[in-house]
Amino acid sequence: MARILPLLAKVVAVLAVYLVVQAMIMTGVVDDYILITMVTICVNIILAVSLNLITGFTGQFSLGHAGFMSIGAYTTGLLTMHYPTWWAFLLGLLAGGAIAAIIGFLVGLPTLRLRGDYLAIATLGMAEIIRVLFLNFPFTNGAAGLSGMPRFVNWTWLYVFTAGTVILISNFLRSMPGRNLIAVREDEIAASSIGVNAVRAKTLAFVVGAFFGGLAGGLYSSYFYFIKPDLFGFQKSIDILIIVVLGGLGSLTGSVIAAILLAVISSLLQPFPELRMVIYGLILVVVMVFRPQGLMGDRELTFSAMRRLLPHRWREARP
C-alpha cells in the first residue's frame, strides 16, 4: 500500500500534464508557434537527460551527443521517407536509438581509457566523423540534407516518449546498474573494490545515453521534416551540454527545468534577435557565477521534496 499511493500520485501528475496541454491544443490556446517551442523543449529534455546520464551521473565528459542524435534523425528520416507509415516511424525511432546505442558502445570502448578533457576531445571527434559520414553517404543527400519526410510526431507521441524517457532513466538510476554508474563517478577505485565493473558501467552509460539521444533525433526529424548534417555539429552538442550544466550535473529534474527555461527564454527573445544571444549568454554567466553547481545541483525535485513545502497539517495527512 505504501508504494501504491506515491505511484498513483505520479501517474495522475503525468497524465494531468498531458491532458491539460492536449486540451489547450484542442481549444487553440496552444498555437502552432507555441507547439514548435514545446517540441523543442521535449526533444531537448530527452537529449539533456540522456547526456546527463553519461556526463552528470557517470562523470564521463562527452562533447558528442549531437552525433547520437543525428543517427536517430537520419534513421527515422530515411525510413519514413521510403515507408511513410506509422510502424516505419516507430521502427525508425527504435532502430535509430539502437544504431546510436551500438555506436555509443563502440565509442565507449576505446574512450574508456581516457578521462576528462581527453575523453571530451575523443567524443567530439566521434561526432565529427558521424557528421562527415552523413555528408558523404550516397543516400543522405550531402550538405543539403533530407527534407519532406512525413510528420508523425504530434503532442501525444512527443509526450509519451519524453515522459517515458525521463521515467525510464530515473528508474534506471534508482536501481543497481544505475547506481553503479554513480559509484564509478564518485570513486572508481572504491567502486571496483566493492565489485562494480567500472568498464562495463561506463560502456553501459554510453549505450543507454546514446540510445535516448538517437530517439530524440528521430522525434526531431519527424516533426521538423528537414535535417542536414550541420544541424548536428559541435554547436548542437554544446547546446545540450549547456542545458545539463545549467540544470545541474546529476539532476534529472534539473535537466528538465533547464530545457524548459532556456527554450522559453529563447522564444520570448525571438523578437529581439540582436539582443537574444547576449541575454542568453548573460543568463548563463550569472547562473554559473552564483550557482556553479547548476540550478538543482545534484538534487532532484521529488514529490516528497515538494510535500515538505506544504503546511504541516497537510503533510501529516498521508499514510
Place this chain on the structure above:
Amino acid sequence: MTEILTMSQVSLNFGGLTAVSSVDLSLSEGELVGLIGPNGAGKTSIFNLLTGVYAPSAGAIHFHREGSTLNLGGKKPHAICHAGIGRTFQNIRLFRNLTVLDNVVIAAAQNQPYGLVASFLHTPKQHRCERETRERAMELLRIMDLADKADELAQNMSYGEQRRLEIARAMATQPVLLLLDEPAAGMNPAETASLTELIAWLRETFKLTILLIEHDMSLVMNICERLYVLDHGVLIASGTPAEIQHDPAVITAYLGEEVADA
C-alpha cells in the same frame, strides 16, 4: 587450519623503485593477522596487489576458497571482490556525495544482480531485491553504529564514522577475507578501543579472515594473533605479537640502527 591466501615471492616495482620485494605471506581461515612496518614500507602496496589495483611484477598470489584455488595475479579488482575479498582504504574512499545508506546499498546490491529490463521498469523482482538489499545495508549500519546517520551525506560524517562506514561497505559485499588499511587512523583512544572490539566481533560473527595494517600498537597487540613486519618492501619478521616485540630486526627497523646497536 586450512590456508585461505598464499603470496609466494611476490614483488612489485614502480619504475626503479621496488615497493614490495619477494614477499611470502599466508593466511589461514579465520585468522586475524596484522601487517605492520614503518612509513613507506610497502604495506598498502601489498593490499593493492591482493585486490588487483596493481598486478604483481613477479610471484604468485593464490586465494583458496571452497576447495578451489584462484590465481589473483592480474585479476581485475571487481572480480577479486566477487571472489570474496573486501577492503577499506587508508585514505578514505567513500562515495562522498551519496548518503551513508546508499554507500552500503551499492555494495550490498552487487550480490543481488538483476537484468537491465528490471532496472528500467522497476519490476516486482527489482523491488524485492531492492528491499532486501536495503534491509541488509541497514543491518550493517546498525552493527557499525551508523543507523541514525543513514540519510546523511557520507562527506558530513566524522573521521571515525567514515572509517566505520568503509568497513560497513566492505562487509556488505559479504567477503570471507577482509583487508583493513589503518582502520583506527585518526581515531581517539576511546574510539580505537571500541573499534578493536568491533573488529574482533565481526570476525567471530561472520567467520571472517582479517588482515589489517595498523600503526596503533594498542589495537595490533590486542587482537592480532600473528604479525608480519615489512620494511623497505621486505618481510623482516613474522610471529606472535610477543615474539615480534622482542625481535631485534624489528626494533632496528622501527627505531633506527643506532638505538639497536646501543
